[in-house]
């Protein structure tokens with residue numbers, strides 16, 4: 586298939602690379618020039634990348650970035666072919682995504698929200714999970730591309746529902762990690778040795794995928810970004826905004842939001858969100 590891939594960050598670059606590996610004809614664009622994907626052609630603008638593409642796939646930071654890439658100057662919409670499918674794997678506000686879908690449809694295209702879970706290692710190994718909001722027929726057409734980049738794709742419902750499900754899942758990730766981080770700080774402050782504690786965690790019902798993934802990084806004090814703190818904080822704000830729009834109260838998340846605010850004020854925005862642990866440690870006087 587002829588695919589335009591827009592946004593070559595931590596997630597987008599390996600996703601585009603896996604599309605090339607699967608034999609697709611890929612044209613890539615990134616806002617900051619200089620990022621390349623082996624075997625793909627480069628384009629100077631989203632408009633240039635999208636021209637002639639059957640599929641336009643996006644993976645950029647936030648709602649404003651998606652709007653800019655689709656509808657800004659030299660944006661996708663200026664050259665989108667009738668019948669082309671725009672797939673957005675960015676995590677953005679569901680209600681905004683539904684409006685973007687309407688604008689793309691008005692131009693004769695189809696739109697799909699397909700946020701992902703699996704982080705950097707999932708993107709690199711082609712093991713992502715796609716959480717999809719789309720018409721069934723459009724979802725079916727995209728199966729070979731989901732398979733090229735991921736281990737599964739689940740259609741949750743129509744436009745916006747993939748993002749709504751993704752935000753709920755990320756809410757669990759944010760709260761689960763902070764639970765782990767607070768547990769480590771409290772245990773350490775009481776003089777508990779972390780080795781037996783980790784052994785206990787891995788054998789008991791508090792074990793979780795989040796802890797399995799993050800523990801090796803945390804224990805080796807490697808806070809380089811797999812999922813940058815500023816992006817998890819962006820997602821927390823999306824969850825809180827979606828909650829406001831839907832009349833839902835999220836008291837635990839509101840508290841975690843304050844930990845992120847403090848961590849970012851301490852200069853940790855570009856580190857992994859696991860570095861919120863450092864803020865808790867500082868406050869408790871342990872490490």
Ligand code: NAP
Pocket residue numbers: 592593594595596597615616617644645646647649650651653654674675676677701702703704705811812813816820
């Ligand atoms: P990243 O490494 O920070 O990359 C962000 C990408 O967005 C870069 O290509 C950046 O371009 C582009 N961008 C930002 N603002 C833009 C704008 N105004 N116009 C055009 N392009 C813009 O982020 P990432 O980790 O790949 O995340 C991408 C999306 O996937 C986010 O929505 C994130 O929440 C989601 N996600 C991430 C993970 C993860 O573990 N990392 C997991 C699941 C979902 P430049 O190179 O020019 O800055």
